Amino acid sequence: MSFGALILLFVGSALINNFILSRFLGICAFLGVSRRLDTALGMGAAVVFVMTCSALISWAIQRYLLTPFKLQFLEYVIFILVIATFVQLLEMVIKKYSPSLYEAFGIYLPLITTNCSILGVALLVAGSSYNLLQTLVFAVGSGLGWTLAIVMMAGLREELDFADVPLSLQGSSLSLLIAAIMSLAFAGFAGVVPNL
Template identity: 55%
Template sequence: MNELILIFISTLLVNNLVLSYFLGICPFLGVSGKIESSIGMGMAVTFVMTMATTISWLIYHLLLLKFDLIFLEYVAFILVIASLVQIVEMFIRKFSSSLYQSLGIYLPLITTNCAILGVALFMVTKKYEFFEAVIFGFSGGLGFSLVLLIMAGIREELNFADVPGNFKGAPITLITAGLLALIFMGFSGLVSS
């Protein structure tokens, strides 16, 4: 149990996917303009990431390792993610139209979100057990949502700031992200690993 809590906190704050592994930067810069859309994106990513990590773990350990097919790792994982996103999209559209309204447009974007594939690959290199992997995926998604939400909050305020011409748009967003990463470095003493 202790192990699981440690993984949760370390993935959520200390080794945050966005700010210390640079995973999922594209949606992080693209969708963090409004708080509302960042919540939708965060929920969609958390959901798909948890599912993708779970299924990738099963495939890696039950199929690839058993039949000595490790060289197919990348192809298998990306296919899992792409088909998962497709299935989730169809499922949500069928059963909850209100959820589909809020998540719908973000789902196709998730396939190319490197955070999802990244988490699946990290899970293999870190040699996690099944439940550790599930928690890892879930907390990774939550950490992504957390940073996305903070960033959206900052950027909504930033609209009112007087930014020098050359820094407008992408540069000031990147610098803000840099400062955010500096702040998150303060968590690094929380878990020693």
């Protein structure tokens, strides 16, 4: 695997197959926590962290436990178990060693357990033939792409606070419209690089 191919994998996972805007995963947090820019950044950082760690652990479980024993049908249950355990563990470690980071993450860390993009990355990695390095690049790229999308959304929604929005469009309806238009823009990335 050349360095160039890794860059392509990164760009592909972050932009072309953006988790929110192309694969439509993790939408709940995308709409729920995109009201303020700083909380969106916090959520994004937490997602990158958990996504990378859980993808690596899932990769190892898939490769050394599920495939040898032909238990691939268990991947959903086991990956959820891995993610839930890992988020708990992470919370304890952060609380112990970095109370300020713990305060900053707040409720977002536990919320990540139910973020489907985390499970999505684990399942996509399991279904592919990535090695450890590729898994790492893919997970970090996906997480950063997710962060990019939610930060853009938060920026737009903060600006909307000052806009005169018609009554029928206020709130979630306008958020969904914005998400759809952003998604259309990201659809333009498809086909920029063949086979990505």
